[in-house]
Every structure is written in structure tokens, then in C-alpha cells.
Amino acid sequence: MKISEARQQFISTWGAMGTHWGINRTMAQVHALLMISPEPLTQDDIMAQLNISRGNVNMNIRDLIDWGLVDRVLIPGERKEYFTAEKDIWKVATQIIKERKKRELDPMMKLMDQLSKVEGDKRDKEVKTFLDTINGIKKFGAHADDMLDVLVKSDENWFLSTALKIFK
Amino acid sequence: MKISEARQQFISTWGAMGTHWGINRTMAQVHALLMISPEPLTQDDIMAQLNISRGNVNMNIRDLIDWGLVDRVLIPGERKEYFTAEKDIWKVATQIIKERKKRELDPMMKLMDQLSKVEGDKRDKEVKTFLDTINGIKKFGAHADDMLDVLVKSDENWFLSTALKIFK
């Protein structure tokens, strides 16, 4: 397989993967393109390579910057803005995990706390089932939180990495 | 907050959460409803409670069964089919992780293996950056795989659960 074909394949697959994870196809593709680009790109480069409009590039780049996955780069003497993506996939994953935790896990847990204060008799089956579900989610959330922290930190921790394999 | 209100809130939030994770709103809502329902429900119950059509219920229930999150229940003497969801959130999470790994992580890793065989000179920056990205993803995938196995098994493993907190 030639490099140009492989790059296309990667961009397209990364985009499809995004849609399964609630990320829009184009954003994932822009991210993929920047990850495999040795040099920073301009909006025009991205427009050309992915065949999408200027507005689209602009909006998705902005979102990627909000997610902390892409940075603006200033090239001395150049008028245009350049963009580059973090290449270290560990940092990418860490960043995504942090953001999703902040945006989704934390608010969900806060809601569970509120919902667990529901009024009603616990002998009422409906109330009991509800509370069991909510409390189960709370427990799971706390555990997942610990686990994600470990994942984030286990990159260069040999002991941890080995320990994980043992428990597998 | 009254139980009926709390239930509504939960269903609606679980549905919204689903959309952030590539799961369609209604499927997540059906799942939420079944999780907090003490007794199995029929398609008609679900239609009534969520205000959706028969076809919609049917399709989403089928998908939830494919995901291993919902089971058909036969009630003796009843003509209609009943449905129930796993209530133990740990089992739910485990099941989702297993399925997503099978459906998404595994095929992605297989593709990375292929792409890492791309032809070209590694001194070519484009090739080098591409390979670095692909190989990074491969490493990460393997590690995530270990980690997910641990998560799945750490539910009732006191030592592991404690160990996780230490490394936090």
C-alpha cells in the first residue's frame, strides 16, 4: 500500500470511528489529517485535502482547539494561521478523557446525587428500583473515575503497566 | 423531588448522554426506562411511557438485545412479550465495554496493523510521521485493552480497587 492511499484510509477510518463516539465525522477527519501531517497546515490546506468548505474547517478547528487537541501555530513572516495536532497519542487520549470527564461524567454524577434524594418510601418497589439504579451508577462513576486517573498516569509507570497485565 | 419527576429526569438525561456517545437518544431512553422499572414491560408499555411508535420501540429493543443489555422475558399465561434490562450497572458497563471493544477497538487495531505495513522510506518525513502515529495508536490500543480487562474484573476485587486509589 502506498503512503497516499494509507493516509486516505486512515483519515476516512478515523472519521467513521468518530461518529461511533459522538464526534462528528469531519472533526475527526481534520484531527486525523493534522496528526499525520509532519508540518502545520493552514485552513486552505485542510480545505483542499479534505474537500470541505472554509466555514466547515474553521468551525471544526475551533472545536478541536476547545478540546485541547489542536494548537494554533504562528510561523514568523507568514500572514496565515497554521494548525498542528498533538502527535503523542497518549497525550491525545489523556486530553480526551479529561475533557469527557469534565463535560459528561462530572455533571452526570452531580445529577445522580440530586436524584438520589428523591422522596418516597423505600418499600415502594418503584422507589427502591430507582434508588438502586441511581446508587449503582454513583458507585460505578466513582470507580471509573479512579480507573481513568490510573490510565492517564500509567503511561510511563512500568510497575503499573506490568501489574495491569497480571490482573488481566 | 417526587419519584415520577425523578424518573422522567433520569430517562431524559440518560437519553441526552447517549447522544454524546454515539447512541441514539431513544435507545438510551428505552434502556433507562427498563433499568428503573421493577417489572418487565411490554412494547405497549414502552410506547405509552415514552410516547413513541410501535416500530420505533421494536427496532430499538432489538438493538438493545443485540448489545446484550435487554432480555426477552416470557411470562406464563401471557401472550405478549415482556422485556427487562440488566439492573446491575457493573454488568451493564462490562457488557458495553465488551461490545465496543469487539465492534470498534478490535477492527481498528487490525486496520492499524495493515497500515503499519505501508511501503516507503522512513526517512521521508511524511512516512515517518504516519508510522509514528499508527504505531502510537497500536501501543495505546494494547494498553487500553489491558486496562479495560482490569476494569471489568475489578468490581469485587478489593485489592485491585484499593490499589487503584493508591496510584491515583
Add this chain to the structure above:
DNA sequence: ACTATTTTTCAGTAATTTTTGAAAATTCTA
């Protein structure tokens, strides 16, 4: 085998999400 009940399918429609492109805003240069 016929009939009543229930489930499944799927073409058409509706709702939502994404994209475009041109105008407005901003930024830079001289």
C-alpha cells in the same frame, strides 16, 4: 386450517445535524 393477536418490516416522512458560501468582522501592512 382458520382467526385473532402480536411482532416485524420498511417506504415515506420528519427531525436533526452538518455543511456551504457569502457577508461581516478582524487583522495586518504600508
Add this chain to the structure above:
DNA sequence: TAGAATTTTCAAAAATTACTGAAAAATAGT
């Protein structure tokens, strides 16, 4: 500070995804 280059915005259009409802298929009872 005029004007050229670039970025940003956003209403309208396109594309995608989800939903409905009625017909077809399946199932169970007599």
C-alpha cells in the same frame, strides 16, 4: 487609516439519521 488578506459568523441548503404507521409476517389458540 485605507485597503488587502484572512478569519469568523450564520442563514439557508444539503445530508444524514431517526421515526411513524400501516401492511406483511409470524405466532398461538381453537
